[in-house]
């Protein structure tokens with residue numbers, strides 16, 4: 001690539017990018033949320049047309065006008081957001097866009113054979129005839145990867161592929177990528193995880209504000225150098241533990257919950273939060289409790305009690321049941337065995353709206369579908385207190401509360417946007433969308449807060465701010481449940497860490513016993529820190 005420029009409206013996002021990717025090599029592409037990584041790879045994959053610049057393959061320039069042209073050239077992109085067709089089957093999705101046909105009829109036998117071969121290469125077993133819509137997020141992403149491999153690409157682009165994969169799926173993907181390297185494929189790999197860069201990549205390239213600020217061999221750089229290139233400053237990487245010197249973790253004053261009852265009257269409990277101070281971990285009353293809880297095939301025999309001021313993490317990869325337990329507290333999955341007790345009262349939530357009415361806040365795992373109001377602005381998404389209330393948006397979402405929420409979280413979470421509260425959320429980068437949706441629940445400051453993968457897709461700079469905000473809410477007396485597949489979340493946040501494997505709790509650690517080694521060993525995973 002030479003001199004690639006791209007603007008959206010009158011905002012230039014890529015300012016003349018030069019980049020070379022060698023055959024048989026993995027190039028890791030890093031940068032803060034909004035730096036321009038996705039825009040750059042969408043240009044290469046024909047999904048966006050650059051305003052200026054040239055792309056050449058083997059020295060021959062090509063005008064990559066559309067995705068079909070890129071595919072013919074062997075360039076394939078695995079999107080960050082799932083772009084599959086939910087009603088089609090797994091096999092159909094894998095050959096999507098390249099159906100084997102004869103005289104206009106789709107050849108089902110060949111479709112299934114191709115799908116089976118590719119899934120075999122990936123070492124994954126998925127039901128070929130099931131609709132993709134019925135699969136879990138991680139499984140759907142595997143379908144995306146399989147689709148790219150089915151296209152026999154010469155240049156494969158992965159956009160944060162492991163974010164929703166299990167340990168085993170991640171290991172398999174890394175094996176597949178190593179295999180592709182052996183076949184001379186060029187691999188561009190976008191990630192926010194430095195450990196992946198140092199494990200997998202040959203070269204590392206950092207984008208900052210649409211400029212390349214570092215491109216070198218991985219063996220020639222250190223982690224700190226990469227982080228500094230990303231954020232343009234030295235990032236404080238704190239060790240675990242609450243910041244006792246700053247009672248609010250240095251945050252702006254917390255959201256409306258700490259200042260008085262929310263304006264929609266949805267949560268009677270949240271106005272009673274004790275003000276400020278350090279965490280009451282261990283000492284407060286139990287606010288939420290699961291006893292012998294089960295939900296379908298997702299999890300069983302789960303006992304969990306979280307006190308006011310306490311952060312309990314549920315650690316486990318896709319399929320472990322960790323996110324399902326968290327989401328069950330929020331009424332997204334039925335508790336069909338055992339009990340759920342909220343503030344001393346037995347709860348039977350049939351819908352998230354029931355949980356919200358009981359004063360619970362939740363950041364679900366699948367934000368695109370479950371938590372983002374796509375056609376609304378950044379400020380509206382930050383201020384929207386409940387899903388049910390969005391229907392009454394006109395009456396309560398006053399400009400004032402939006403402005404307050406926007407002012408509070410835009411800079412704290414380093415949300416990269418045009419600094420315009422009216423900007424539509426869908427025009428933000430993926431990671432910045434995540435920050436907005438998280439900001440909504442931090443703003444609400446619920447008495448019970450359930451967060452699924454709070455740092456997924458979020459850059460290193462914002463990570464520490466997110467940890468601070470969560471600690472601060474615990475310090476104000478919220479009971480917080482965090483389901484995560486990222487051990488850093490656990491080590492940074494947990495007062496108590498519960499490890500889950502295949503729907504069961506297998507270990508529990510507190511205090512200094514919460515280490516990366518203990519977590520990964522209990523989860524039966526590989527230590528790749």
Ligand SMILES: Nc1ncnc2c1ncn2[C@@H]1O[C@H](COP(=O)(O)OP(=O)(O)OP(=O)(O)O)[C@@H](O)[C@H]1O
Nearest residue numbers: 008033034035036037038039427428429430431432
């Ligand atoms: N369709 C669009 N309209 C307007 N602005 C856009 C559009 N798509 C992207 N942008 C802007 O372009 C910039 C770069 O976004 P991009 O998605 O490339 O970032 P990224 O580095 O991939 O971030 P992330 O790590 O969050 O995925 C952002 O400021 C974003 O708001």
